[in-house]
Structure formats: structure tokens, C-alpha cells
Amino acid sequence: MLRYLIVLVVVLSHFLTSITASAVEVKNLYNAKVIVNSQTDSERKLALQQAMSAVVLKVGGQQALLSHSTIKNGLKNVSGYVVKYRYQRNAEQIELLVTFDENKINQLFDDANAPIWGSLRPQILLWLVEENGLRRTTISNSTHASFSNNASPQVSYNFPNSVEQFSALRGLPILMPLMDLTDVNTISTFDVWGRFAKQVQMASQRYNPESIIIIRLSNSSLLPQLESDEQLVDCFLCQKERQQYALDWSFIADAQGYNRDIITGQIFGEVSYGNTPDELLTTALSLISDKIYQKYALNNDIDNDYIIDVANISSLKSFIELERFLEQLSSVKAVKLLSASGDNRRFELVLKSSGHAFLASIKLNKQLDLFVDPLAEKVLGAVPVFYWKP
Incomplete structure (x- = not known):
């Protein structure tokens, strides 16, 4: 059975989707x-x-x-x-x-029985759209945003700098798009504002991120609309308490899923309000970072047995390298060889996290590729198959 499985993987290799993504070692x-x-x-x-x-x-x-x-x-x-x-x-x-x-x-x-991250962390791509009145702009990694509000006719914000500071503070690699001719010809601000997952994933492909964040920051359409301007003038309390900016966000966990019929893993955050765009942005990034952390974090208080198959183990040297690789993974406590058949090896791993978190973290490594057959039915509890690249 194992031999058949590996032959099937080899035969279909050019039809299969290799799940790899960009990771950054945070020093x-x-x-x-x-x-x-x-x-x-x-x-x-x-x-x-x-x-x-x-x-x-x-x-x-x-x-x-x-x-x-x-x-x-x-x-x-x-x-x-x-x-x-x-x-x-x-x-x-x-x-x-x-x-x-x-x-x-x-x-x-x-x-404290508190989970930790390893130093290898997912690359995140942030698409940020600012809406100033009727004008919408996708912010690049080097441009400022300008808002008009009641207190000041024009206020400039250096959002790329705010994102860079947050990235350093949390140890989470976050990129913003260049918005050069390639980006402009691939995706429109309309697509980003609409949070259309497939279009955003396609445009993000050149950056090879693990996950994608879409943030909309507005001083107009996302704010609660009063029935008339007279209501605001007549209501002193409304004038005092009305927030000038609104922000909402969407998180796409699987940045590589643009070629699938059904988009999974996209979640939407609630609208938040405030008078300081920088603070709204940082708060949203903090909420999303917590979700990313839950996906990859390790917990020494958890023991989970997990079975994997690894193909392309054609020599003793390859086997030793693979075993050492698995033992050095921060998400793995122990490694045990269960069986060998041809170039395939089946291992039992004792994890510090859930199997889902292990699969998420293993995607950040370059030596093991998890293969998914898009034509095959998903089977609950099926043993995942990896391809070893020595």
C-alpha cells in the first residue's frame, strides 16, 4: 500500500500542488x-x-x-x-x-505553561487601502497617506513606518506591496477594497507570502451615516463623540490558495472606530497577530502523536538527514520510524502542538513539501505525504 502511494505521488507530481510559502528567520x-x-x-x-x-x-x-x-x-x-x-x-x-x-x-x-514561537516565522503581506472622502488609494511600502477631517484640512500619516515598527516589536515579518506597474496592472484598488480573495491572492503571488492581510481605513463610507447634516449640527453630544475614522480588516490564512475553486481560511474583522488612524492600524494588526500566533505557536504542555509519510528517501544518508531535520523542528518533541517501503518512510512524531499547527509550521521550511492532489477526495484522518528535498 505504501509503495503504491509513493508511485501515485511520483506519477501525479506535475498535477499536484506543492504547498510552499515564504518564511523569514527572525533574529x-x-x-x-x-x-x-x-x-x-x-x-x-x-x-x-x-x-x-x-x-x-x-x-x-x-x-x-x-x-x-x-x-x-x-x-x-x-x-x-x-x-x-x-x-x-x-x-x-x-x-x-x-x-x-x-x-x-x-x-x-x-x-507559565505559555506557548512560544520559533525563530522561523511566516511572511505576511499587507494590502492597505485608505479612503479619503470619495478617493481610495492602495498604500505602497513607501508612500504616506493623507486624510482630511474636521479638525484639520489635511493630515499626513506614514503608515509604512508604523507597520515596520509593529513588525519589529512583534517579531512578525510584514511586507507591503510595491504598487509598481506590475501590481497596478495585476490588481485594482477596487479589488482590494472589495476584499476579493482570488484577485488579491493572484496579485500577492509575486511576494510569495504565507498569509495576507487586507485593511480598509476610511473617513467616509465605513463610518455610521447620519440622516442629515442638520442632525450632527443640532446634536452637540454627537459632534463631541463622533469618531472621525473607521477601520475593518480581512485575513486570508492561505495566500497560495488562488488556484482553488473554493476559498477557505478568509475571515473578516468587525469595524472599529477612532480618531487616530495609526492607533486603529496598530490595534488591528495586534488582533490579527494573535490569530497568526495561535496557528503557529508551540506549547510544551501538549503531547500529540502524529503520523506522516515521507517520499524520496533513497539512501541511508537521506534518511539520517531527514531524521535529524525532524528532530530539530521546534514543533517536534520526539521522532520514531514506524516502517520503510521503497523510498518511503513512515514516522510517528510527538508534537508540542496540534497536527494543524505542525502542518502550518512545516510549510515554512524548504526541505519538506506537502503534496495535495486537487482531484482526490479529502479523507478525514488521512496520513499526510511529504516529499523530501535533500
């Missing part, structure tokens, strides 16, 4: 930089706690971790986690650069 997860006013002991202690909070956020991925009692106790004893620190002057600012002990931080997460 310096256990380093942080904090701006300080002085080099006094009291200022340094506070800055060290801020730096450790930033590291916890990067390693753990969720803002809620900072409220966990075990993590809070660790922050109180921050000096025990510090490897080294130094000051540097950047323009007119003093910065404190801190390196934390990776093993001790990870142990703190274990003590």
Missing part, C-alpha cells in the same frame, strides 16, 4: 532597545523591565502574556534574566540595548 528575538532619559539606577531598572516586556512579546506573540502572574513575577526580577546591556547615543536620544538569556526566558514560558 535577535532575545534582544531589545529602549529609549531612556538618563543612566540612573532607577531609570535603568524601569528600562530593563520595558526591554524584557518587549522580548516576551516577541517570543510569545500575545499581549495577554504580560498580564500572566508568572511572567509578571519574572519582570520584577528582571536582572536575573539579563546577559548584558549597554548605552548608546542616537542623535539626541540615549538608548539602552539589552540582551537576555534565551534559556531563562524560555524556562519562564515553561513555568
Whole structure:
């Protein structure tokens, strides 16, 4: 049966969809930089706690971790986690650069039974459309957005810089499109504003992301509409409390799914309101980051047995390399060979996460390809088949 399965995979290989996506190895997860006013002991202690909070956020991925009692106790004893620190002057600012002990931080997460991310993280592509009155614009990775509002005739916002800062803070690689001729000829702002998954996925293909975020930011059509301008003039409370901006978002988990008949994995967030576009954007990215984190995070408190088949193991060297590769995956606790048939090997893995999270994380690696036959019926509990690329 196993031999037949592998022959089938080889014969149909040019019909099958190879599920690969872009991943980025995030470095310096256990380093942080904090701006300080002085080099006094009291200022340094506070800055060290801020730096450790930033590291916890990067390693753990969720803002809620900072409220966990075990993590809070660790922050109180921050000096025990510090490897080294130094000051540097950047323009007119003093910065404190801190390196934390990776093993001790990870142990703190274990003590809190809190999941962690590995350093290999999914590449995310963000499509951001700003609606200013009747005009809609897709923001590129190098352009500012300008809004008109009641308080000021024109306000400029550097959204690419805000996204870059958020990306560094959370350790989540986020790209924005170039919006060059290739993008403009591939997709319209109408398609992005409409959150049409297939069109957005097709246009995103050149960036090879793992997942896609679509955010709409508006000072007009997304806001609640009053029946008449007189209502707003007559209602002083409405004038005072009415928010000037609205934002909603959509998240496409599978950026590579543009060639499927049915789009799965697209979710839609509720509309949020505020007077500061930057804050609305950061809040939305935080919510989406939590969802991405839940997909990939590892939990040392979980043991799951998971069976996989791997093809193209044609030599002892390939087998040793594959076994070592599986053992070094951050989502895997233990590896056991169950059977061998031809070039196929069946393994039992003990996971630190669910099987779904394992499959999601394995897509970020380049040496194992998961194959899906688009013509085959989906069978619940079927053993996934991978192709090894030594």
C-alpha cells in the first residue's frame, strides 16, 4: 500500500500542488532597545523591565502574556534574566540595548505553561487601502497617506513606518506591496477594497507570502451615516463623540490558495472606530497577530502523536538527514520510524502542538513539501505525504 502511494505521488507530481510559502528567520528575538532619559539606577531598572516586556512579546506573540502572574513575577526580577546591556547615543536620544538569556526566558514560558514561537516565522503581506472622502488609494511600502477631517484640512500619516515598527516589536515579518506597474496592472484598488480573495491572492503571488492581510481605513463610507447634516449640527453630544475614522480588516490564512475553486481560511474583522488612524492600524494588526500566533505557536504542555509519510528517501544518508531535520523542528518533541517501503518512510512524531499547527509550521521550511492532489477526495484522518528535498 505504501509503495503504491509513493508511485501515485511520483506519477501525479506535475498535477499536484506543492504547498510552499515564504518564511523569514527572525533574529535577535532575545534582544531589545529602549529609549531612556538618563543612566540612573532607577531609570535603568524601569528600562530593563520595558526591554524584557518587549522580548516576551516577541517570543510569545500575545499581549495577554504580560498580564500572566508568572511572567509578571519574572519582570520584577528582571536582572536575573539579563546577559548584558549597554548605552548608546542616537542623535539626541540615549538608548539602552539589552540582551537576555534565551534559556531563562524560555524556562519562564515553561513555568507559565505559555506557548512560544520559533525563530522561523511566516511572511505576511499587507494590502492597505485608505479612503479619503470619495478617493481610495492602495498604500505602497513607501508612500504616506493623507486624510482630511474636521479638525484639520489635511493630515499626513506614514503608515509604512508604523507597520515596520509593529513588525519589529512583534517579531512578525510584514511586507507591503510595491504598487509598481506590475501590481497596478495585476490588481485594482477596487479589488482590494472589495476584499476579493482570488484577485488579491493572484496579485500577492509575486511576494510569495504565507498569509495576507487586507485593511480598509476610511473617513467616509465605513463610518455610521447620519440622516442629515442638520442632525450632527443640532446634536452637540454627537459632534463631541463622533469618531472621525473607521477601520475593518480581512485575513486570508492561505495566500497560495488562488488556484482553488473554493476559498477557505478568509475571515473578516468587525469595524472599529477612532480618531487616530495609526492607533486603529496598530490595534488591528495586534488582533490579527494573535490569530497568526495561535496557528503557529508551540506549547510544551501538549503531547500529540502524529503520523506522516515521507517520499524520496533513497539512501541511508537521506534518511539520517531527514531524521535529524525532524528532530530539530521546534514543533517536534520526539521522532520514531514506524516502517520503510521503497523510498518511503513512515514516522510517528510527538508534537508540542496540534497536527494543524505542525502542518502550518512545516510549510515554512524548504526541505519538506506537502503534496495535495486537487482531484482526490479529502479523507478525514488521512496520513499526510511529504516529499523530501535533500
